[in-house]
Amino acid sequence: MIGRPQNYFLLAFLCLSFLPALKTYAQNQRSLDSLENIVKSSKSDSVKIIAYGDLCWGYGFVNFDKALYFGNEELRLAKKFNNQESIALAYSDIGNTYTRVNKFKEALENHLKAYTIRDKLGLKVKAVGSLSNIAVIYKQQGRYDEAIEYMTKALKIYEENGEEVKQAIVLVNIGNIYRNYKKSVISKSYFERAILLSKKNNSTSTLTNAYSGMLLYYFEAKNYDQALKYANLAVGLTKSSNNKNDLATIYNSIGQIYFEKGHYAEAMKFYNQSLQFRLFMKDKLGEASCYKNIGLCYSKLKNYPEAEKNINKSINYFIELDAKDYLREAYNNLSKVYEDKEDLEGSLNSYKKSVALKDSIYNKENADKINELQIVYETEKKEQQIKLLNADNKVQKLEVAKRNIMIWIIAGTFVFAILFSFLLYNRYKLKQESKLQAEVIKQQDLATKAVLIAEENERKRIASELHDGLGQMFSAVKMNLSGIAENLDFKDEHDEKMFGKTLNLVDESCKEVRVIAHQMAPNVLLKSGLTAAIRDFIDKIDARKLKINLETFGLNERLDQNVETVLYRVIQESVNNVIKHAKANSLDIQLNKDADGIEAMIEDNGKGFDTSLSENFNGLGLKNIISRVAYLKGSVDFSSEPGRGTLVAIHIPLVA
Structure with a gap:
């Protein structure tokens, strides 16, 4: 929700006699007690209007009845003086109070009144604040497209005006909408932007909400350790501000994390803490959800009487609040409890109630859609008849x-x-x-x-x-x-x-x-492998006539027999060619095996030959080399010039 304007400097200006109290109030985060003293002592109705509004906002986090009382007093005085801007602010404060206890119908009525007045007065920025609050309610009602539309408009105006705290608030709300829309990656980016702006502007309440958004993002992603990390960050900030509504929500979320991790006793501890705040706030929907969650914990701990007692208590609340979807889930949970305690009749009855509620919700939705389609159809039909007659x-x-x-x-x-x-x-x-x-x-x-x-x-x-x-x-x-x-x-x-x-x-x-x-x-090829066979072959050649240097890399293990045989014959043929034709006195042979295959380099310092002449490749020896390498899907490259020796480069790929 978008917060109310900060009027404390105006209070100080209007009521200098209360300067010590206001100073204490500012130093103690605008103490509610100090504001109540101002209301009791001040003779200025203008000062009282501002103080009532701030009290409504402040108590909205801790005491619903007091918050609503001060909001109505703010509205009464504003109407007395017919101050339209103050009337709009009072409606907005009352709407926020109802929103915090999930009374969305009443909240929407008040925010729409605030928006109508602000729009009529041309208060563009404040009207956008009302639109943001309306969008929050649309989100709670599941009207996500409308909620995102309003939020995006508000965000654009806040960005144009450089109001970064309000940007952060809207970013959190948009993130929560996308999370409900099951677009988690997009929602996370909005929460992260909100965290940066909140830290930059030292906005504790907005930072708490952004941390809560990240908590739910990681919870839904089943990354419970990260979810707990953000939960603890949010709790630390919320305790310092004593925001009971936020604490109730965060403790409930922590309980859900421990429940999913299978730590049911620990989960119940946090559900009970959340329940105490819900009871204090008189948030019946929140109370009912806590009772249901506590009942589920008792069921997992096999304490079926307590499980049944708590879930039935939640059912009574849901019936009173006409919360059919929550009621359907509660009956479904109760059915599982009866099933676990082997009360098959009770399980079946609860399950039937759950299914009946599901069917009623489904049928109502379908009936609404069918009626809407029927109206559209009849309207289009009449319009078509008129068009047929006239054109x-x-x-x-x-x-x-x-x-x-x-x-x-x-x-x-x-x-x-x-x-x-x-x-x-x-x-x-x-x-x-x-x-x-x-x-x-x-x-x-x-x-x-x-x-x-x-x-x-x-x-x-x-x-x-x-x-x-x-x-x-x-x-x-x-x-x-x-x-x-x-x-x-x-x-x-x-x-x-x-x-x-x-x-x-x-x-x-x-x-x-x-x-x-x-x-x-060669027997040594069969017994000891390629490297040993080549060395054995080289050792039989007179080193006084031809000095041969052999280097091998990566050939510690045996190769496929076909590969070893072909490489041996190719090197044997190459060496024989050098002896017969090259008139060389030095020959270097290098074998290297890596992940790509085997590389063989055979280089002599002989007379060389012209590789551009095709007749130089007509000999049986070179043809044998080429055909054998081709058999292994390899490649052979001859690099030579007359008088500059010859380099034979061979690549054999290895098939995994």
């Missing part, structure tokens, strides 16, 4: 236009259907082509894999035959020749040397067969 030609033209529009709509629909069908067919065709292409690629991959597997198997077979067949034969020949040499008498030294050379050639041939067999099917 027959116009109606005919409208009919023709409607018919033409219909034709265009049908034609457009037909064209759209054709286009849509074509798009569907085209999409289907593209999908089929994509499937076919995927299958072709799959078959190509399978064929390539089969070729490589067959090649590898053939290598293993040849290696086995070389090692077990030809290798054994060479070993036997060497043994036989060695045996002959022991018994053979050579004619001269030349024959003996020739025989020795022949024996050495047989021995070298035997070693060469083993090397070839090993290169074709």
Whole structure:
């Protein structure tokens, strides 16, 4: 609610004899006792009008009866002097008093009277204050669209006038409306803006309301720890101002937080604290809600007699207040209590009452809507008949236009259907082509894999035959020749040397067969992995002719067998190409495995070649490298120039 104007400086000016009392009042947050002394002692009705208004506002937070009494006294004196501005302020004060105890019908009547007077007098800013108060009531009545409309208008004017405290009040109200509208994120932004403005202007009451808004936002988001944080902030501010109405609301909210967390005894403690304030304020709707909540706590604690007693007490209040929606919820809660204590008949009766109330609310709402629609329909029908009688030609033209529009709509629909069908067919065709292409690629991959597997198997077979067949034969020949040499008498030294050379050639041939067999099917690759196999291969190359440096990163674990085999063959082929063609004396090999895949860099300082000439790629060695890398969905890049060496860069993606 938008607060009343601050008139205390005017009081001081009008009544200097009460300066000590006013000073004490200002120092003690405008003490209500001091104001009552002013009313009793002052002979000036103008001073009394102002004091009555401030007393109505002040007691509105702690004592409804006193607040209403002083508000009516303010109105009586204002009417006596026919001071229209003071009359409007009195209506506004009385309206705020009724709002605090949820008597919205009476509150709305008074605020509408205040608005009518202020609008007639051209008091734009004060009229906006009345609109803000009316919007608060619309919010409580569930008329959210109207509430937001009025609040937004008020906010714009307060922003233009730089009234930041009133901006904060309106921001809190808009935030609460959006929260009720289930637009939590938007509501939070309004509460946060209100907190900033309230802190900037040291507005304790507005800051309390903004904290309460954040409390409810986090409660509905089920973030109970954050909700308690803002609840404690709000309680701290409210206790210092002794605002019983706000304390009752906040304690009730804290009780709900503990109830949702399953701490029922703690929840009941806060519900009872809220109830004491409600009783003091004579807020019957608030009292009834507290009794209902306390009853739910007793039910959770399995104290069913107390649960039944408190919920029935709330039901009696709701019946008295004609609060059907609250009454429906209370009957539903009572049904659950009876069910928990295994009183099935009582549970069923309460449930039936809840359903009956729900149906009555639903049927009433529908009846209202149907009546409204019927009135609209009959009105439109009569208006249409008048139009038909007075403008027959116009109606005919409208009919023709409607018919033409219909034709265009049908034609457009037909064209759209054709286009849509074509798009569907085209999409289907593209999908089929994509499937076919995927299958072709799959078959190509399978064929390539089969070729490589067959090649590898053939290598293993040849290696086995070389090692077990030809290798054994060479070993036997060497043994036989060695045996002959022991018994053979050579004619001269030349024959003996020739025989020795022949024996050495047989021995070298035997070693060469083993090397070839090993290169074709290296056992170390199968046993120890890629890095060990490459090192084993490099160690067999004469370092005096070609110095090879190998670096590996991230290859601590074994790779897929196909990947290891292909990479080994590619590096083997690359090294053989360097030995055969590059005339290099230095070769660097680097292998790196990371999340993206495997990178292989093979760089020599040989004579290089022109990569722009296609004939340089006709050799079987380079073709083998390219085809093997392609099989693993990888890429190979050759970087070379005559006289500048060659760099082969290979990337193999790893499939997770």
